[in-house]
Amino acid sequence: TLHEPGPTDKWVYAPRWTADGKILALVEVDRATRLAEIGPDDDTLRWLTGEAETVLDFASRGARVAALLGNSKAPPALWALDEPRRNLADHNEWIGTRQLSEAQPVSWASGDQQVHGLLLLPPGHRDGERLPLIVRLHGGPVWQWSHEFMADWQAFAARGYAVLAPNPRGSSGRGEAFARAQMADWGNGDVADVRAGIDHLIATGIADPNRIGIGGWSYGGILTNYLIASEPRIRAAVSGAGMGNFLGGYGVDQYSRDYELELGRPWEQPDLWHSLSYPFFEASRIHTPTLYLCAEADSNVPCSGSQQMFQALKSLDVPTRLVVYPGENHGLVVPAYRVDRVNRELDWYERYLRD
Numbered sequence: 001t002l003h004e005p006g007p008t009d010k011w012v013y014a015p016r017w018t019a020d021g022k023i024l025a026l027v028e029v030d031r032a033t034r035l036a037e038i039g040p041d042d043d044t045l046r047w048l049t050g051e052a053e054t055v056l057d058f059a060s061r062g063a064r065v066a067a068l069l070g071n072s073k074a075p076p077a078l079w080a081l082d083e084p085r086r087n088l089a090d091h092n093e094w095i096g097t098r099q100l101s102e103a104q105p106v107s108w109a110s111g112d113q114q115v116h117g118l119l120l121l122p123p124g125h126r127d128g129e130r131l132p133l134i135v136r137l138h139g140g141p142v143w144q145w146s147h148e149f150m151a152d153w154q155a156f157a158a159r160g161y162a163v164l165a166p167n168p169r170g171s172s173g174r175g176e177a178f179a180r181a182q183m184a185d186w187g188n189g190d191v192a193d194v195r196a197g198i199d200h201l202i203a204t205g206i207a208d209p210n211r212i213g214i215g216g217w218s219y220g221g222i223l224t225n226y227l228i229a230s231e232p233r234i235r236a237a238v239s240g241a242g243m244g245n246f247l248g249g250y251g252v253d254q255y256s257r258d259y260e261l262e263l264g265r266p267w268e269q270p271d272l273w274h275s276l277s278y279p280f281f282e283a284s285r286i287h288t289p290t291l292y293l294c295a296e297a298d299s300n301v302p303c304s305g306s307q308q309m310f311q312a313l314k315s316l317d318v319p320t321r322l323v324v325y326p327g328e329n330h331g332l333v334v335p336a337y338r339v340d341r342v343n344r345e346l347d348w349y350e351r352y353l354r355d
Contacts, residue, residue, distance in 0.1 A: 243305030
């Protein structure tokens with residue numbers, strides 16, 4: 001356990017009073033969401049879970065606390081946190097029969113900014129062996145990759161890929177200033193941070209500079225579009241539920257209020273709106289084969305965003321493909337579609353990143 005006196009610049013979720021006058025809450029920190037006991041009188045935090053674990057929910061009764069938590073090698077399971085700590089229910093025992101990769105913390109410099117992320121290497125990886133690299137970009141943008149089980153990362157690592165999951169500026173987990181660092185400046189500082197992460201893995205001998213792939217969903221799909229318009233070393237990309245032309249999203253997606261608060265109205269700030277839409281309006285910069293994925297009933301980032309980018313690349317004779325998942329909203333929930341998505345991503349990367 002750890003005590004942290006004084007105020008803290010952290011996001012706090014689901015606070016609940018305990019019988020003895022303390023507060024239990026989920027606290028988001030760098031690359032994890034941890035369960036903490038907060039002392040309202042002395043401003044202390046006592047951590048109940050580890051630095052490399054992510055907690056999804058919890059319950060308490062008296063001194064007894066249970067949490068739904070996991071890590072990079074174990075899907076969420078129900079644990080009792082009172083001594084002795086013990087597993088109460090695990091629905092994924094079959095995972096124990098698989099050889100999995102553990103996410104390791106990694107960091108690098110991007111200008112005067114220190115960027116953090118996670119790295120998975122294939123099972124049995126040998127030092128000095130350069131690997132094809134897949135960079136996974138998270139949504140949000142105010143969100144972060146954490147120490148949690150990601151089935152697609154494990155599938156990529158099992159096929160021999162290194163997987164980099166960066167938390168560029170704009171991510172959560174490192175305070176408000178870091179989260180606000182790319183406000184109204186999308187596709188600039190965050191792109192530089194991801195490019196610096198690629199540089200770092202090439203310089204350390206992990207990544208093959210000729211076999212770099214990238215992909216993400218939601219803002220991860222948007223950032224993928226920014227990167228293929230900015231980074232010529234990317235040989236394959238998968239943009240899911242993304243957008244490249246924000247003028248085409250205004251009044252169509254659910255973010256009109258957010259757009260106006262952050263960017264201003266399009267007719268009042270046309271230059272800003274145009275500059276932030278450079279993947280579409282400067283699509284001739286893109287030469288990366290890109291697979292576009294979207295959900296037919298998505299009210300968050302509608303398919304029109306992917307359709308416009310797909311059509312732009314198709315008109316420019318850049319290899320591309322568009323897949324629309326029928327009836328689905330922003331997050332795919334039909335199991336067969338989720339499996340299909342991972343298989344399509346793997347096939348796309350295999351086509352363009354293998355020797």
